[in-house]
Amino acid sequence: MRTISIINQKGGCGKTTTAVNLSACLAEKKRRVLLLDLDPQGHASISFDLQPETLEHTIYDAFSPSKANSFKWDDILIELDNNFYLAPSNLLLSFLERELSDFQGKERILLGRIMELQEPFDYIIVDCPPSLGLLTVNALCATSEAIVPVEPSFFSLHGLGKLLETVRLQEEKTGHIIKVQALATIYDKRTRFSRELLREIQEHFGENLLTTTIRMSVKLKEAASFGQPITVYDRGGIAYQDYRALAAEIILQEEHPAQKHEEYSLKPQRSEEGVVFRYKNPEANRVMLAGDFNNWSPDEGVVARKRSDGVWEKVIPLDPGTYQYRFIVDGKWVPDPNNPIKADDNLGGINSVISVN
Ligand SMILES: Nc1ncnc2c1ncn2[C@@H]1O[C@H](COP(=O)(O)OP(=O)(O)O)[C@@H](O)[C@H]1O
Numbered sequence: 001m002r003t004i005s006i007i008n009q010k011g012g013c014g015k016t017t018t019a020v021n022l023s024a025c026l027a028e029k030k031r032r033v034l035l036l037d038l039d040p041q042g043h044a045s046i047s048f049d050l051q052p053e054t055l056e057h058t059i060y061d062a063f064s065p066s067k068a069n070s071f072k073w074d075d076i077l078i079e080l081d082n083n084f085y086l087a088p089s090n091l092l093l094s095f096l097e098r099e100l101s102d103f104q105g106k107e108r109i110l111l112g113r114i115m116e117l118q119e120p121f122d123y124i125i126v127d128c129p130p131s132l133g134l135l136t137v138n139a140l141c142a143t144s145e146a147i148v149p150v151e152p153s154f155f156s157l158h159g160l161g162k163l164l165e166t167v168r169l170q171e172e173k174t175g176h177i178i179k180v181q182a183l184a185t186i187y188d189k190r191t192r193f194s195r196e197l198l199r200e201i202q203e204h205f206g207e208n209l210l211t212t213t214i215r216m217s218v219k220l221k222e223a224a225s226f227g228q229p230i231t232v233y234d235r236g237g238i239a240y241q242d243y244r245a246l247a248a249e250i251i252l253q254e255e256h257p258a259q260k261h262e263e264y265s266l267k268p269q270r271s272e273e274g275v276v277f278r279y280k281n282p283e284a285n286r287v288m289l290a291g292d293f294n295n296w297s298p299d300e301g302v303v304a305r306k307r308s309d310g311v312w313e314k315v316i317p318l319d320p321g322t323y324q325y326r327f328i329v330d331g332k333w334v335p336d337p338n339n340p341i342k343a344d345d346n347l348g349g350i351n352s353v354i355s356v357n
């Protein structure tokens with residue numbers, strides 16, 4: 001599964017347009033896609049002809065402590081098309097920052113929720129709000145990639161330093177690396193100014209500037225106002241061409257899709273008996289689990305079993321909180337290869353980290 005945040009604290013640079021139309025084009029290419037609207041303005045939701053304020057369940061439910069026990073993905077997911085789902089948002093989301101001000105682990109709520117998704121997606125695309133606040137930080141914690149749409153205008157390069165610094169800080173804090181790529185949007189190649197700015201974006205991002213450029217097209221504005229993605233509204237113009245090319249470029253970066261799928265299924269997951277940790281190694285003689293939750297005593301309090309496909313499963317009931325852990329594979333202490341969230345153990349080693357909500 002690939003998880004991609006669409007981020008830029010600047011409004012109007014094409015985040016929502018990219019999130020919506022990239023998602024639609026990926027779904028058209030037979031990928032199973034979840035588009036997550038993380039902007040209280042609900043523009044991605046409106047782009048699919050929804051009226052956010054009338055929705056009973058939104059992505060707010062995934063964050064709010066008051067909904068912690070009743071939250072179900074099934075309640076909020078809207079099926080837009082075959083293999084294409086939306087988690088909508090509305091203005092309620094703007095209250096979260098205050099509601100969660102004293103909440104421990106508030107940056108990792110979305111990550112925890114994504115881990116609870118029963119059915120894996122090929123792509124989760126997160127449309128972020130125009131800020132670097134709690135919602136964007138949650139998106140960065142929960143995704144392993146980010147696309148930064150940059151519109152070639154005078155102010156567009158201004159905030160890029162701050163944005164990249166935020167991403168790096170987040171990486172340092174969590175030990176979780178985010179691959180950042182820039183995308184030139186609303187591009188008018190007729191102006192010299194645009195061409196010069198494109199060159200400047202390239203200087204910032206080097207090879208991490210996506211080859212595809214999204215050209216200026218009034219059809220994208222129209223499509224949004226009709227509540228349709230470009231795949232439905234107009235398949236004859238440059239807007240469709242460009243977003244299809246972007247989807248193709250993103251798909252080309254996929255590595256061994258089958259392997260990715262397996263990685264996802266091996267991530268820690270919540271079950272009725274507790275959290276299930278999994279480590280695949282058919283050759284190992286003994287795999288144990290140790291962490292904060294059992295005072296680092298290997299397999300203490302753990303229900304252990306080895307599956308016939310060589311996956312060692314460790315189940316332990318956990319109260320809400322954030323825990324560090326490692327597997328012990330034939331005596332060697334190793335972090336969880338299928339969990340991207342890691343932390344320095346202050347002794348020169350790396351632990352894996354899990355948040356339970
Ligand atoms: N390639 C494009 N050509 C023309 N207009 C665009 C293009 N991309 C986005 N827009 C328009 O620009 C405005 C801002 O885009 P939007 O995706 O909502 O930005 P953000 O989510 O970053 O605030 C919208 O009216 C949108 O329709």
Ligand SMILES: [Mg+2]
Pocket residue numbers: 015016017039043128
């Ligand atoms: Mg937007």
